[in-house]
Amino acid sequence: MRLLVLCAIPLVTALAVLGLPAFRGRRVPVALLVVVAAAHLALVASLWAAPAAPALGGWLAVDPLGLTVLTLTSVLFLVTVVYIIGHVRHDPPRSGRVFAGSLLAFLAAASVVALAHHLAMLWVGMEATTLSVAPLVFLRRDRRSLEATWKYLVVSSVGIALALLGTFFLASAQGDVGRPLLLPDLLAHARELHPAWLRAAFLFLLVGFGTKMGLAPMHTWKPDTYGEAPSLVSGLMAGALTSCAFLGVARVTEVVVAAGLGSFAQPVLITFGLLSLAVAATFIIGQGDVKRLLAYSSVEHMGLLVLGLGLGGVGAYGSMLHLINNGLAKGWVFLVTGNVVLASGSATAAGNRGLVRTLPVSATLLVLGLFAVTGSPPFGLFLSEFTILRAAIDGGHAWIAAMMLVTLAVIFVGMAALVLGVALGEAAPGAVAVRESPWLVAGPIALAAIVLMLGVYIPGPLHDVLTRAAVALGGRGP
C-alpha cells in the first residue's frame, strides 16, 4: 500500500498540475511541490523504519538496491524543491505549470523505477523519466536549449529503445520458467535461463540504460544537455536520473551474476567504466564552462559506478556508496552553479572571475564542491572511490588501479583549473557582492554536510543496506 501511495502522490499531483486550469500561467506552485516532496521523503523514511509489503502482485517491492536509489532521489528532490523557492523569485520559468508538472512527473517515474520488480515496468518508468525531463531541458526555449533538447531526446530515445529490446531478450531467455520478467523469479531460476539470450539481453540493457547514464561512448548528449538545462534540472539529472539508469544496469547484472555468467559481464562493465574515465579526463582538460565540466565529471562518475560493479568484491559496495555520494555531490555543485548563473547570466570561465568577492557563500561551496567531486578526503567520494580502487587491487588488476589513479589525477587538475579560476582570481572591476538568499544556499549546505558525514561515518542501517545490495550484485561488504 505504502509503495503504491509513494508512486501515486507525485503522479496524481503531476496530472493535476498539468490538467487543472487553476495552475495555468507563470506562477510555480512551490508550496505544492514542497508538500509533495516532504510527504514523499517521509514515506521513504518509513520504509527504512519498517519494510513494506510488495504491491501490485509483486510488481512493486522494496529491496536494498531500490531503497538506496529511492532515498537518494527523494532527498535530492526535496533539496531541489527548497532551492526552487528561492530560484523562482529571481528567474521564474515561462510556464509554471510545465515546470512543476514535469518535476512531479519525474519524481513519480523515478519512484516507479526504484520500486519496480517487473523489468518491463522498470523500462516503462525509465522511459517516463527521460520524457518528463525533456520539457525541463527546453525551459528557456532558445536556440541552444532547443538543440540540446533535440540531441537529448534522439540519443536517449534510441538508447532506451535498445533497452526495451534487451528486456524482450530477457523474456526470451526466461521462456516458460517462473513468472515472466519478475525479478524474484528471474533470480530464483537464474540457472535455467537461456545463456545466449541472457548475454544478448545484458549487452542491450547495458548499452540502453548506459546511454541514459551517460557512459562513454554513449555520453554525447550529456555535456549539451547539462550545459543548457537550468542548473537545478542538471543537478536532478546528474544526481537522480543517472542513478535510476544505473539501477537498470544493476538489475540485469544481478540476474546475470545469479545465472553464473558474472565472468561474461565483468569485463564488459570494466571496459565501459575505463572508457568513460578516459573520455572524461580528455574532455575536462581545457573546458571553459562549469556546467559542461560537471557533465564530463558525471561521465567520469558513471564510469566509476560500472567499474566498481565490474570489479565485484568490495567494488560492488563501493559502487553503491558512490551512487549516494555522487548523487548528493552533483546536486550540491549544480545548485551552487545555478547561483553563479543567476548572478552573472552564465557559467563560463569568461563570464565569471573572483566569485569569492561577489558571491562569497556560493563560491566557497563551489570550491569545496570541487574537492568533494574529485574525491578528496574527507568527503564521502574519497571513501567510495578508494573502496573501488581497493577492489581493483584486491582483484590483482594493477593496471586498472593505475589507470583509475591517472585519470582521476588528470580530472582533478582539469577541474581545479577552471573552478579555482572562476572562484578566486580578480573580480571584474565594479563587481559588487550579491545578496545570496538563504533558500539558495541552504540546500547545497545540507547536501555538503551529508557528503562530508559519509566521508567519516556511515550510519549502521545505511551500511547494512549497502552491504546487502552489494551481496545481491555478487560482491561483499568491506
Added chain:
Amino acid sequence: MRGAAQIVLLLVVLSDLAVLGTSRLSSCIRGIAAQGLLLGLLPLLIAPQLSVHAVGLALGTVIVKAVVLPWFLAWAIREAAVRREIEPLVGFIASQLLGALAVALAFAIASRLPLPAMPQPLLVPVSLATLIIGFIVLTTRRKALVQVVGYLILENGIYLFGLTQTESVPFLIELGVLLDVFVGVFIMGIVVFHINREFDSLDSTRLTELTD
C-alpha cells in the same frame, strides 16, 4: 490465419522500404501510418484465439500508431510550413539498397538465433529488418521530422519482437510502452515544430552551436 499474418509481415517490410525510397514527407507519413495499421492487425492474426488482451493491444496500436501520431506529424508539417522534400544524406536508391541489405542481414541473423519453434517464423526476421531500417532512416535523413519517423520505425521493429513474447508481457505493460512511445513522439514533434520556427528549417544538421 497463419497465411494472413505472413502476408501482413511482408507488407510491413514493403512499408519499410517504401519510407526509405520516398522523396516526399507526406508519403513518408502515409507509409508510417500504413505500417501502424499493419502492426495493429498482427496481434489479432497471431493470437491462438481472440482474447481481450489481443483486441486491446490491436486497438491501442491502431489508435496510436496508425491514427494519432501520423495525424500529429502531418499537422506539424502543415503548421510549420515545412518544405515537402526529404533531402537525404544518402540517396534514395542507395537507401533502398541498404534497406534490402538490412532485410537480408536480418534473415541471416534470425536463422542463427536460438529461437524456440514459433508459429510465425517470419516475425523475428521482419522485426530485425524493421529495426535496422529504422536506424538507417534515423541516421541518413537530415530533416528532424523524418528522424522522428525513423525512431517510430525503430520502435515498430521492437514492437514486432515483443509480439513473440505476448504471453509473458502483460497488457498493462504494453499499454505503458505505447503511452511512452506516444508521449515521446509528441514531445519530439513539439521540439521539431520549434526547431522550424527558430532555424527556419527542420534540418537537424544545422544544430551545431553546442560543441567542445
